[in-house]
Amino acid sequence: MMDWTDRHCRRFLRLLAPRALLYTEMIVANAVVRGDRARLLGQDSRDQPVALQLGGSDPAVLAAAARIGIDFGYAEINLNVGCPSERVQDAEFGACLMADAPRVADCVAAMRSAVAVPVTVKCRTGIDDHDSYEFLARFVETVAAAGCRTFIVHARKALLGGLTPRQNREIPPLHHETVWRLKGDLPHLSIVVNGGICSVATAEAQWPHADGVMVGREAYHNPYFIGLLDRLAWPAGAPPLPEPADVVETLRPYVAEHVGRGDRLHAITRHMLGLYAHRPGARAFRRVLSELGSRSGADFAVLEAAVAAAEGTPRLRTTA
Numbered sequence: 418m419m420d421w422t423d424r425h426c427r428r429f430l431r432l433l434a435p436r437a438l439l440y441t442e443m444i445v446a447n448a449v450v451r452g453d454r455a456r457l458l459g460q461d462s463r464d465q466p467v468a469l470q471l472g473g474s475d476p477a478v479l480a481a482a483a484r485i486g487i488d489f490g491y492a493e494i495n496l497n498v499g500c501p502s503e504r505v506q507d508a509e510f511g512a513c514l515m516a517d518a519p520r521v522a523d524c525v526a527a528m529r530s531a532v533a534v535p536v537t538v539k540c541r542t543g544i545d546d547h548d549s550y551e552f553l554a555r556f557v558e559t560v561a562a563a564g565c566r567t568f569i570v571h572a573r574k575a576l577l578g579g580l581t582p583r584q585n586r587e588i589p590p591l592h593h594e595t596v597w598r599l600k601g602d603l604p605h606l607s608i609v610v611n612g613g614i615c616s617v618a619t620a621e622a623q624w625p626h627a628d629g630v631m632v633g634r635e636a637y638h639n640p641y642f643i644g645l646l647d648r649l650a651w652p653a654g655a656p657p658l659p660e661p662a663d664v665v666e667t668l669r670p671y672v673a674e675h676v677g678r679g680d681r682l683h684a685i686t687r688h689m690l691g692l693y694a695h696r697p698g699a700r701a702f703r704r705v706l707s708e709l710g711s712r713s714g715a716d717f718a719v720l721e722a723a724v725a726a727a728e729g730t731p732r733l734r735t736t737a
Contacts, residue, residue: 419443419500421637424460426688428671430636431464432664433644436651439467440631443497446473446482458489461671468493470539472500474510474520476527483528483536494528495537496521501544501575501585512575515544518556522563529564537567539611539631542595543574550595554602567607569631570596586612586634597626620646639694661692661702662724672717682715689720698727 419442422430427439444457449471460467469491473479483494498521500511514521521538528536538560542553557568573589580588591613600608610623611631623630630650636643641658648655659667668685676682686706693699705723709715 421688423688424464425675425685426637427464427467428461429664429668429685429688430640430643432659432667433640434647435656437643437647438493439464440470440495441467441491443470443472443500444482446471446475446478449482449485450478454485454489458486458491460489460491462490465490466492468495468537470495470497472497472510474514474524476523479524480527480531483532487532487534491534493535493537494532495539495569496524496528497539499539499541499571499575500582501541501577501580502582512541512544513577515540515556515575516547518559521556522560525560525565526563535567536565537569538565539569539571541571541573541575542592545574545577548574550598553595553599557599557603557606561603561606567609567628568599569609569611569629570599572596572610572612593623593626597623600627615642617642617645617649621649637688638691640689640691641694661696662728664692665689665720665724668720669717672720676716681711682717682719683711686710686720686723693727696727698729702727 422440422442427441430439449457458469469483469486469489471479471482471486471494473482473496479496486494498510498512498514502511525536525538540556542548553570560568572593572595573586573591575585576589593610593613596608596610600606607628609629609631610627611633614620614623614630614632615635620630620632630646632643632646644658648658672682672685675685687710690703690706693702702723705726706719709719709722
């Protein structure tokens with residue numbers, strides 16, 4: 418979810434899913450160590466628990482990045498060895514690392530020695546021709562020996578040549594049952610299933626077979642989906658889902674704070690286009706945010722106007 422699940426996205430999603438574990442976008446470990454840490458890792462403390470997802474293959478650099486992440490308050494460090502993009506492959510990390518389980522184990526061991534929070538791994542069921550169940554099980558067992566106790570498994574293999582990242586999310590077939598088998602064979606590990614989970618029914622089908630469900634793009638485009646799953650996973654004392662207008666109103670001080678210090682409104686509202694997904698007024702809401710949210714000087718009045726347009730009330734005057 419690079420360029421998607423940034424701090425503004427997580428602040429928005431947390432209002433709908435108060436208990437789910439949220440993840441950052443994948444952040445390159447070298448950038449954390451050498452770059453603008455506040456920009457890359459800064460977060461709102463109200464959004465916890467949040468896992469910091471790192472990309473990299475150098476154990477020492479990953480360990481240093483993990484330590485920095487803990488200083489910023491992250492509750493988990495996750496190593497992504499599932500991303501199939503060519504840019505990531507060129508840097509020798511992401512899904513291509515599944516071909517080198519001992520190296521992944523070294524990375525996990527280094528990070529575990531550096532931090533006290535859980536170190537987890539996100540992977541695929543396989544890569545290219547290395548797509549047998551035995552390959553996946555060996556990979557997981559090798560990395561688990563280094564101390565990793567949680568694996569988030571995207572239930573399709575990655576094809577590292579000739580497909581775009583989007584095609585790698587669509588063309589290789591889904592095999593949720595492979596992830597279920599992994600959990601059955603390795604019951605001492607926490608196995609979380611990911612990939613193709615776009616409905617409540619599909620998510621519920623995973624509960625008997627895995628320790629958790631990770632959702633990505635469906636939750637981004639239809640944020641009430643993650644809110645529903647949050648309440649399915651933790652039904653006791655679950656607060657009611659807020660109405661879209663209430664979500665927007667809750668964000669008023671957050672928007673004022675960030676716009677007031679120079680952030681563009683669009684940096685926040687670009688993550689909110691799906692707030693009215695599958696509801697009357699969804700198109701009007703998106704149109705107002707898209708047309709006015711990126712203009713110079715845009716402020717919270719744009720969100721007020723978008724809600725008014727979605728709900729059929731007279732459009733508010735906006736200064737944008």
